[in-house]
Amino acid sequence: MGAVLTFPLVLLIVTALAVAGYILGRGRAARIAAAAPRTLHSRPNQHGWHVVFATAAPALIFIMVWAFGSGVVSNIYVGNVIPDDLVDVQVPFQQREGLTDREIEIREDVLRTQFVASVKGLAVAIDGYIANGNATEADIERWRADLAPLQERLRADGQVVGASITQGMLTVAQDLRGFNRAIATIGPIAALALALIGFGLSLRAISAEFRARIAVERWILGFLVFASTMAILTTIAILSAITVPSITFFREYGLFNFLFGMAWAPAGDVVGIPEGRDGAYESVLGFLPLIWGTLYISLVALLVAVPLGLLAAVYLSEFASKWVRAWVKPALEILAGVPTIVYGIFALITIGPFLQAVVGATVMPNTVSVMTAGVVMGMMLVPFVSSLSDDVINAVPQAMRDGSLGLGATQAETVTKVILPAALPGIVGAVVLAASRAIGETMIVVLAAGALSNVQGLEPNPFGAVVTVTTRIVAVLTGEGSGFDSIDVLAVFALAFTLFFITLGLNLVAQRMVAKYREQYD
Known part of the structure; x- marks a missing residue:
């Protein structure tokens, strides 16, 4: 049943029911109105729309909640079925020497988190392998990790498998697949049941006294509340996704060491990394060099x-x-529609070589630099600043302009002495929003600022290469960090966590400034 009844099919059925419900509900209300013209409280089409909302809304909301909640429940299930004595989630005995119980617990929490992610990836890979017709469920049941090169077999089929497959990982993945099949069966059936119940009850409720118009208004109000709630929940979901790994990282590495460290040198890059007490390479993960590069480029921009x-x-x-305004303003705002990857290519092949030719290879050894990324990012932000500033300048009351000109001021004096001071809060808000946009930019800095993974200290030369927060996140999560140990991968979440609050603070400042401006002139 679960293989046949899927959410896309349920959506088609719900759509058909909603259309049929509108026709049937409107027709039934019209017949009641024809029998007693003055007794029907609401118009026939309002009864039809009530049937549509009662049929589709509960099912659609359930599908969205189920799609999100099933992933959370799946994670909880995997965490509960992992045996406590499984070798994959335990710190090896030889690595326990010199560690406190608390440090061992933190490391095992990291291993468990990584194991859950690997299990989920393996379950998806197996599902894709079966979907491509390479095996049956009976074949999968006979798989053993120690008897066949499963990793190579899955990758040869185009499936994404990160870690080496162990027998424990395969066993838990099979359990997870069974659980997911049950979820995939229950969800569509429940959504269809809600649609059928709403369809039947709403048709049955049609009568001369039923206030369909009020019911439809309540449905619309409910949609508006739901949309607002989803926007808030999205922010909460983003924050929760990066908070737990970040807290794990801070517990193991130390918040102070991260925020005030002057070097970024993951253990995966063995060039110039200090050695630990046991001779192994240790990660040095200081935040300052990365935020310095981020803010440096943002300042230039x-x-x-x-x-x-x-x-x-x-x-x-x-x-x-x-x-002139009719032609120049749209031409200027075309820049806002250019993809950032195009800006990055432009910086890499045009601006970088041009700046190097101007200042010389001695001052600017590479075409990637703070100036290369900053200048091009500034070009990208020009329409952003221009459009917001134009709006707040136009919002200044015309009476202020007329009064200044009437007193004998020139147009330039009116702009500098009256209009700009009056629009200053809104302009400052636009600048802060532009700064927030610059700090979070990724593709331009990836191509034009430098991609070093080993950074020592703060680079003062504006024509030197730097590394930004977003550059390191992209580098690790797109494959460069495949050989990194767990602490280096968790550091990426700490970077995202810190950057989130930096940009959040800037956005709050900008909103405060814009709100102050609107209170003054609205």
């Missing part, structure tokens, strides 16, 4: 974007004719 964007906004708002 703002120095380019703010003057150009603000002056362009002043010209278009106060000096340009309607004909």
